Amino acid sequence: MSSPATGRPAGRNLTVEVWIVLGLSLGASGVYAVVSLIRKATLPGGLGGQTATLNASRDDREVFDFVYQVLGIGFALVPVALALYLLSLDPVKERVTERLGLDRHHARFDALWGMGLAAVIGLPGLGLYGIGRLLGITAQIIPAPDISYWWTVPVLILAALQNAILEEVVVIGYLMTRLRQKSWGVAATIVTAAALRGSYHLYQGVGPGLGNFAMGLVFGYWFHRTGRVMPLVIAHTILDVVAFVGYLLLGDSLGLK
Template structure:
């Protein structure tokens, strides 16, 4: 009993450290941002949330900062995978989380299906949130575009997907199940974390991402595969980022 208690305490500290270095910290900042925006004149309706803003007025440094940000944002993923690899289990981390390439057709097919199932309702939910005044105007791409902007936006989409799905779904759900939590408590906790770090966009995106977290969490519980979730999330962000860059002006004029 003492050994199990000590192990649980160690893993709990580990989880707090991983989240504190990554999406847990983002959730705290997002909550503060939500409060600030909600208390501004006009409330959330008149606020904006820029997802991929320029990092410098000079092109070369903008590019360098963007690429460095993407690379360093993936360090918590490496940490989570490393920590899971230290567990005394027979399966490797790739197979354990469903990050291997054993089932490419399955992963691609279900990734595309999940993208469609989440993406279309997500657009409707965003529109409803704007109508109700509980969602800020989301600006997914920078104002100034260079020749490298689209590739960097695609890399940013991949980074978001890998970070969120590996840490929030694969790592966190695996660790919480190890504490003996019930399935739906684990899924709900992971979904709540996902919703929290989107609150800087408003209440609507927070709720929408909580629902997305429930769907993705249940999927992982049933299949033990994260890769389709990474594919679906990447497609969602690529369409949002690149689509806005290409068609944002036309949509604003319509």
């Protein structure tokens, strides 16, 4: 038996399921990020004197650095597979990709809105980062490794895509679906998903945490209104590619390194 409105399966404890999925993925990241924030805030110089490296080298030897980077990207997507599999067990007619708006039926719509959302989120995000640095509540973010190889740019693009898929599928597609199935209100669902997004960015400082919380509100409302995750994946990928690759290629000339 299931609810015809939500497709919620009977006989399954969705609360336990959600905690397991988050505990294996971004929920754990949120806990570590809070601890990292406290640690950095209590070091000499406070948050403003610390750094947060997003795509650090994994090994001094090029071949092992490459292998570790690719393995890290691949295994980071396992929680996405788990979330999609669990959603696919729900008694609904649509395939899980169609249900979350991850199909290719609206490619033009998804691409245009993805680019638009990236522009809307990107500029205010830079502003919050700058304000946070001035106030000393945000660490200096280093988006790319100091040492680069011929494969660094492609791997950074893959890392951006991995971040987008993981966060948007788990936080927006999976978590919001499960909370609505548990009869949470729309506002509570959106705010909770946004708070989770902000939490696992706190290792970068208060500014990025607040910026990602605001991003989560926009993305959550988008999913509530359209039911499509793909534009969010596209927007998130664009934002991270610009940050990662832009810093690597233009960081010196812009005085960011």
